Amino acid sequence: MENRNETSGKGYSVALSQKVVNLMKMFLGKSLGNFPVQCVSRWMEGTLLEAERGVIAMSIKVRPEMTNPAGYLHGGIQSAMLDDAMGTACATLGYETAFLSTNFNIDYLGTATAGDTVNVRAYVYREGNTLMHVVGEIKKDDVVIAKGQSNVFISDMPVDYGVLVK
Numbered sequence: 001m002e003n004r005n006e007t008s009g010k011g012y013s014v015a016l017s018q019k020v021v022n023l024m025k026m027f028l029g030k031s032l033g034n035f036p037v038q039c040v041s042r043w044m045e046g047t048l049l050e051a052e053r054g055v056i057a058m059s060i061k062v063r064p065e066m067t068n069p070a071g072y073l074h075g076g077i078q079s080a081m082l083d084d085a086m087g088t089a090c091a092t093l094g095y096e097t098a099f100l101s102t103n104f105n106i107d108y109l110g111t112a113t114a115g116d117t118v119n120v121r122a123y124v125y126r127e128g129n130t131l132m133h134v135v136g137e138i139k140k141d142d143v144v145i146a147k148g149q150s151n152v153f154i155s156d157m158p159v160d161y162g163v164l165v166k
Contacts, residue, residue, distance in 0.1 A: 024048065024088075028051065030047065032047070037044065039084065040080050044060050044081065046060035052092070055092070057122075058085065060120060062114050062118060063114060064114045072112070073113065078146045079106055082138065082148040086134040089134060093124065096158060098157040098158075101151070101152055102151045103150060104148065104154065105148060106147070107148070110143060110144070116140055120121045122135065124142035125149075131133045132154065135147070
């Protein structure tokens with residue numbers, strides 16, 4: 001990950017980043033259905049596979065309510081999976097301000113059905129002074145079925161991520 005923000009006025013806290021990553025690591029191999037923060041991750045009930053500064057990966061079993069009428073994983077759910085993973089990757093960075101997506105693009109390249117397990121991985125590709133570029137992908141059987149990218153504004157609006165790690 002390219003980081004151009006270490007000396008900016010919107011700098012991050014290494015200590016806060018480590019606390020958030022450590023919280024996430026407590027859930028490695030466990031269901032996020034019991035995650036202590038109300039978020040889409042809880043509803044998806046994925047299993048956390050990886051958590052590092054700027055990186056999140058999870059596996060999610062596709063349930064019938066996640067599919068469209070044709071029985072395939074709904075595009076909106078794929079979007080939610082990517083958006084949630086990208087947002088969580090941003091939350092591991094150690095900023096005390098909110099992140100705001102300025103755009104979000106998805107390429108749908110394949111599909112999954114109820115009962116399939118997909119892996120979602122997102123990471124911060126570039127961390128700039130005011131914008132980050134975040135990318136992610138969803139794989140089924142090691143084949144990419146969706147990929148997404150987003151530019152995320154590092155705002156000045158305070159968010160107390162520390163509440164998660166007290």
